[in-house]
Amino acid sequence: MRPWAASGLLGVVAALAAPTELHAQQARAPRVAVGPFTGERSAITRGMVASVFSDHVGEIELCALGDYNSTAERLGVGGGADEAAVVAVARELRLEAVVTGFLERRPNRGYRLQLKVMRGADGTTAVTQSWEFDRIEEISALGTEIWDRLSPSLRQAPPRVTPAGPTRLPSGPAVTPPVREPGSGSGRPPPASDDEPVSDVPGLGFLQLRLGGGVAGRSWRIPVLGERTTRGYENNMFGELQAAAALLYRFNQQRMGFGAEASIGVPVGLSSQGRDAAGQPVPLASSGYELMLGLTLASRPAGGGMMRFSTGMVLQTFSIDTARLPREMQLAPTSYIGLRVAGEGMIPFYARRDLDVGLLFGGELRWVGVGADLKEAFGDNPGTTFGLGAWFGLATRLDRFAPGLGFRLTAEFVRYRTSYAGPAALGTASDVVDDYTRFVLAVTYDFGADHPRRSDAASAGSTFLGPSQPARGRGASGGDPYGPR
Numbered sequence: 001m002r003p004w005a006a007s008g009l010l011g012v013v014a015a016l017a018a019p020t021e022l023h024a025q026q027a028r029a030p031r032v033a034v035g036p037f038t039g040e041r042s043a044i045t046r047g048m049v050a051s052v053f054s055d056h057v058g059e060i061e062l063c064a065l066g067d068y069n070s071t072a073e074r075l076g077v078g079g080g081a082d083e084a085a086v087v088a089v090a091r092e093l094r095l096e097a098v099v100t101g102f103l104e105r106r107p108n109r110g111y112r113l114q115l116k117v118m119r120g121a122d123g124t125t126a127v128t129q130s131w132e133f134d135r136i137e138e139i140s141a142l143g144t145e146i147w148d149r150l151s152p153s154l155r156q157a158p159p160r161v162t163p164a165g166p167t168r169l170p171s172g173p174a175v176t177p178p179v180r181e182p183g184s185g186s187g188r189p190p191p192a193s194d195d196e197p198v199s200d201v202p203g204l205g206f207l208q209l210r211l212g213g214g215v216a217g218r219s220w221r222i223p224v225l226g227e228r229t230t231r232g233y234e235n236n237m238f239g240e241l242q243a244a245a246a247l248l249y250r251f252n253q254q255r256m257g258f259g260a261e262a263s264i265g266v267p268v269g270l271s272s273q274g275r276d277a278a279g280q281p282v283p284l285a286s287s288g289y290e291l292m293l294g295l296t297l298a299s300r301p302a303g304g305g306m307m308r309f310s311t312g313m314v315l316q317t318f319s320i321d322t323a324r325l326p327r328e329m330q331l332a333p334t335s336y337i338g339l340r341v342a343g344e345g346m347i348p349f350y351a352r353r354d355l356d357v358g359l360l361f362g363g364e365l366r367w368v369g370v371g372a373d374l375k376e377a378f379g380d381n382p383g384t385t386f387g388l389g390a391w392f393g394l395a396t397r398l399d400r401f402a403p404g405l406g407f408r409l410t411a412e413f414v415r416y417r418t419s420y421a422g423p424a425a426l427g428t429a430s431d432v433v434d435d436y437t438r439f440v441l442a443v444t445y446d447f448g449a450d451h452p453r454r455s456d457a458a459s460a461g462s463t464f465l466g467p468s469q470p471a472r473g474r475g476a477s478g479g480d481p482y483g484p485r
Helices: 003-027 042-054 065-075 083-093 143-155 372-378
Strands: 031-039 061-063 097-105 111-119 125-133 207-221 232-251 256-268 272-275 281-284 286-299 306-320 334-352 355-370 385-397 405-419 431-447
Touching (some): 042 061, 042 065, 042 097, 042 143, 065 083, 083 097, 097 143, 111 143, 125 143, 232 286, 232 431, 334 372, 334 385, 355 405
Antiparallel strands (some): 111 125, 207 431, 232 256, 256 286, 286 306, 306 334, 334 355, 355 385
């Protein structure tokens, strides 16, 4: 065979083999290492994160920690996590990506872990993610989430280039370039979209306040075969103001809280009237209030919504001066005091990281005793009085405007039922029904609620700060659009 023919044949074979070799390079699992960690208990944290990645050998080719350490020492970069040190080790070990980390203590309780994926080719940042937890041991429980959130950036790392010939980057989702600020040498994360699903809504505040008002009503009656007797009271249109406060000890990353609560409701503009023996309208002096004291357990899930359970004492009074009415129409001052157990929840049907709207619902049971005036008037040996209550409505958290700010609109109903027996000054009332209704609009505020943030925010090209690294640009912490807290 002539020399020129042999050369042509070799060229054809090389051209046919090149795509196959390129495909093999692209299909090869990315070679990854868990690089240096800084901050609190860095060695333990690095080992636990490396264990997370070791569960996915096959999807990635994981470099041993010892190999990375020895190579870094040999190259004279030690435990450096800067771009130059990472690139030097990555080129020596042929790494597509290096994962570095920083663990810090949170001001209140627990830790915050920040992981960064750096590209081995040039040391640029592919993604930065952060997690918060109470104990370091919880890192193992977060293994699946850590992998799910970091693995896409590992797969997007450029393939290893060999001298055999030209290659091209694998196709895949485009990586958003960092946004450069004027006069800054570093990038910051692109602005997060307000329409992205919520992943970490603000937690509970240590002090929760509620102030509201609305329209209330009361109906007291003695039903006999479904009909009303002449003795009764009905007023469905008077105002009421409400105030409530809860002081919480928070735990579980401020997602749960336990503490004390108190609330009070006072009628406003309450006026009543009846008719005397001649049938003429008679104004009746009226007053009342409702006071509740107790303990509460509250929860605010990371995905939005709310749950609350309460138990404690309730005191409710409602007094009407009926002395000017005929005897068969006279009533006695009403009071109930006893135990209250209640539960409340909000199911979110629209949840974003800075806006939470949902359906509010709740119920309560009151086990109370009636006051001395009622016993004297209708029977000094009453049975146990149970009060059943329920409410529903809409609730929202407007953390976009102020962390912890919210509103709620509710319709509330409580019914007491009492059976009287024994000597009575006004006459035995047998079975009595006492209903209270309210329609209330209230504003709520949680003092100490966290600012809204995306814990899964990807910050391409962002600055990753360790304890010995000064802030660059405007000092924004990589991966957290609200900066360090």
